[in-house]
Amino acid sequence: MTLHQHVPLPSRRIAVLASGSGTNLQALLDATARGTLEAEVAVVVSDRADAGALRRAASAGVATVSLPLGDRHNPVVREAYDRRLADVLHAFEPDLIVLAGWMLILTSGFLDRFPGRIVNVHPALLPDGGGVEVLTSHGRLPALRGSRVVRDALRQRLPATGATVHYVTTAVDSGPVILREEVPILPDDDEVRLHERIKSVEHRLLPRAVALALAACSASNVER
């Protein structure tokens, strides 16, 4: 007779960086609570003390760190901030770092500390390989990058936009895509309405993309 012993796998640990209301964080918290994402959110860090994301984390019993940034335009301050942020995250031993509405561009010094282990959710469609256009059901459309892409999609009168979860590299909004999904732009859309529809897609994509990224970390046996 063979004895099958069930050895539980150590829980995968996610660190979430969020500057805003934290609805994407909530999607991750809900997915971990439901068990559809086999991981735990170990810590949530925000550069804004009043971020809704910190309140959501605290309500879920997750550790929170508020790390306000001084003069973001001063490169010395900026690099020192990212060193501190990396040290804080390192202490929580994350398998994966998720940028869920993180409004600061991370320095290369930070990215070097967590190679291949940072993912971002972006409220527009991004192409594979960092090109200037992305293939959609409406043909090729411009790839929108930066922090105002919902507005840009409306201003450019695009027929569609979307949501993308991708790895973070030094080229902003250009790292390898994990998942993306198109969102049609409707005739009566304004920025708020369109962003809400994009976010509801993000909330579905992000937990799935995080699961895929965690599986890829395990497969490549990337050390914490």
Ligand code: GRF
């Ligand atoms: C999301 O649309 C995300 O794509 C963008 O910032 C927004 C954050 O929303 N980077 P929330 O704070 O998760 O509600």
